[in-house]
Amino acid sequence: MNSPRTILFIAFLVVSFFLYQNWMVETAPGTKAPENVTSTQSSNNAENSDVPSGGSAVAADVPESDQPVVTQQSETTIRVRTDVLDVEIDTRGGDIVSAQLLEFAKTQGSEERFQLLQNSSNNVYIAQSGLIGPDGIDASGNGRPSYNYEKERYESETEVIEVPLTFTTQNGATYRKVFTFTPGKYNVDVRFEIDNNTNNTLNTQFYGQLKRSMATGESGSMIMPTYFGAAYSHDDDKFEKYDFDDMLDKRLNVNSQTGWVGMLEHYFVSAWVPTQQQQNRLFSRVANGSQAIIGAIYPMTSIQPGSSETIESQLYLGPKDQDAMAKIVENLDLTVDYGFLWWLAQPIFKLLQFLQSIVINWGLAIILTTVIVKALLFPLTKAQYVSMAKMRMLQPKMTALRERYGSDRQKMSGAMMKLYKEEKVNPLGGCLPMLLQLPIFLALYWVLLESVELRHSAFVFWIQDLSTKDPYYILPILMGASMFLMQKLQPTPTADPMQQKLFQYMPVIFTVFFLWFPSGLVLYWLVSNLITIAQMLIIYRGLEKKGINVRNKK
Incomplete structure (x- = not known):
């Protein structure tokens, strides 16, 4: 998620995922x-x-x-109210024909309770x-049967x-x-x-x-x-x-x-x-x-x-x-x-749940979870940027190989592998953190989508429901700005003007795409980007002290 090329790849995977997810729901998965x-x-x-x-x-x-x-109609309904349930039982047949969940509002801020059963x-x-x-x-x-009953109202919270x-x-x-x-x-x-x-x-x-x-x-x-x-x-x-x-x-x-x-x-x-x-x-x-x-x-x-x-x-x-x-x-x-990533989503939810029990705020719990995830991935992130720096230093030699072998792809491929081996460079070194980050993102997406604990859970100020989109689109805009800053800090990945222009538009594309995401998920992505920027600056500073120019400096 840290280079424009990997961002483009993630964009493709994310869009494909949501199209597939929507298809699964429409066609009743499983x-x-x-x-x-x-x-x-x-x-x-x-x-x-x-x-x-x-x-x-x-x-x-x-x-x-x-x-x-x-076809018989109800005769009498018995109402039962506890601290969490308000139900009605039809005396004909003894069926539960109404159930309200007292701890859940129908809509954000509403006094009306969520109606589960109704007739x-x-x-x-x-x-x-x-x-x-x-x-x-x-x-x-x-x-x-029409049942006999003792009374029509029962109520106790204890x-x-x-x-x-x-x-x-x-x-x-x-x-x-x-x-x-x-x-x-x-x-x-x-x-x-x-x-x-x-x-x-x-x-x-x-x-x-x-x-x-x-x-x-x-x-x-x-x-x-x-x-x-x-x-x-x-x-x-x-x-x-x-x-x-x-x-x-x-x-x-x-x-x-x-x-x-x-x-x-x-x-x-x-x-x-x-x-x-x-x-x-x-x-x-x-x-x-x-x-x-x-x-x-x-x-x-x-x-x-x-x-x-x-x-x-x-x-x-x-x-x-x-x-x-x-x-x-x-x-x-x-x-x-939680879908096919349930094995990853469940521990993420447990972590979120544990952190929320300490900070008493699901938004803060998401931020702390992001910090923990990024800290765990930092060794891989560092390896990614070191690999990117070495790849940048190899560009003159790569250009020479292209000029030497021309259109002979087989010889060119063999020469490149030899060069990677001699320089101890892994061309896939920049992909591993991205491949690990994507499942975490998708698992957290399912956690935020499915976990009722986040329903109507407020963060701060205008974010009063982390399970729905930001009503003023402030978080998506900040997220897009953070992506733009990341892009400016990173080396130019390609000399192709067409690809460069496409990469420049990626923050805009992601911003538009994230306008409808749950605000909790956008918060995760924004905090992840900010931590990544801080990690980039630390890693780049260390590399530049070793004489490795990794940024677009003249």
């Missing part, structure tokens, strides 16, 4: 259907039903045509769960909240659906307590699913592409995106002991996390041609007469908090998608 995804052919009733078919690794499917067409005429995004199978209360011909819903069948079986909310946590425990007060064995299956309108949501721009769609994890794949277009084409039908299913958007995720001690079935389908459904179904549970059983699951409704999600289930933290 959304190939696994081999055991089945066709979407089914009856019309099944496509309109909220209730999935039965079936698992140990139980036969309940015919989908026997499932009800669920409106033009945007359906809800978390459903129930019991199907021969004795499942959500699989009867009467539709979803105490665990339990919300019990009760339904009793005509034959005396009692089903309790209990939601447990814990202060400071976005995962909700959902359990069914079944008391079999009948004379017959009850057979039922738990299901949990997420239902979302496919037409809503944003996938970002070319500069900031973000994924909007479904995802899942199972025994054979830690993390797989499952785009709505693929969901329209093929159904998910995977048996797995581990894993989860979820809906992803920029910074936020909802996910059903089944118990990991049994073979569950992960499934998907599309309802009404416009609503995507992804979920998990448990194996059949048998409750003997006079006995009781408890079936448990977890629902995560919140930000893409890697630390919190990693504690819930393995691989859920991979919803923070």
Whole structure:
């Protein structure tokens, strides 16, 4: 990143990267259907039903045509408010039909909270769960059960909240659906307590699913592409995106002991996390041609007469908090998608997180991270400039070789290699720091793009959100000026007037390109340039003391 030639190369790679990144989002990266995804052919009733078919690794499917067409409206909603969540539970079916994240504003500086789940005429995004199978209360011909409830409002910021819903069948079986909310946590425990007060064995299956309108949501721009769609994890794949277009084409039908299913958007995720001690079935389908459904179904549970059983699951409704999600289930933290450089982005994020805990400012943490990165790369940077200086000193000899061998490229190439060996010059010595810097830049780009911790995080003065562009474009302009200064300090890389003119325009091209970058990323690049300028002056001064002229001095 320190010479015009390498800057030109980086520009090409960066532009190519963002075009590729945008293409990946548009075509749903990683959304190939696994081999055991089945066709979407089914009856019309099944496509309109909220209730999935039965079936698992140990139980036969309940015919989908026997499932009800669920058209009932909400009767009563129960509101539950903790310190981080404000949710509404529909007493018909016991579905969570609304969820606000109280620690996240909808927009910068807004009093309105971010709405994750909602159930409106033009945007359906809800978390459903129930019991199907021969004795499942959500699989009867009467539709979803209407639960009895104790009260309509629960609120506590310090105490665990339990919300019990009760339904009793005509034959005396009692089903309790209990939601447990814990202060400071976005995962909700959902359990069914079944008391079999009948004379017959009850057979039922738990299901949990997420239902979302496919037409809503944003996938970002070319500069900031973000994924909007479904995802899942199972025994054979830690993390797989499952785009709505693929969901329209093929159904998910995977048996797995581990894993989860979820809906992803920029910074936020909802996910059903089944118990990991049994073979569950992960499934998907599309309802009404416009609503995507992804979920998990448990194996059949048998409750003997006079006995009781408890079936448990977890629902995560919140930000893409890697630390919190990693504690819930393995691989859920991979919803923070750092791309193919995740192995580099994760330690960079950990470093950022550690520094922020000390300086209490993400902008300062970015600056300190840049200083650390540049310090680690300094030996390579020094080697780069020494190599550039030696290459400059070899120019007269290179010119003589060209005159001697003319158009004989083979002899010319051999003579150049011999000259490099004699002078102990590595012609690729100037490329290594650039090749190391580019992955770091791309990894930091993903960190700033995906990490919810930087959402609406202020730096200083006019920079009130490091995850979005500079509103006044001051940082990009300063970054362009720093590139221009770097260019002036460096040796002329070529005598070709055309290439020289192109190099002169590089600061302008980069400035325009960076106008739409997240301000945190521009801050990183600006600080990196300033440190590079300081390093250049130190290195040049040392070389010039040895009599090596590395700058454009007459």
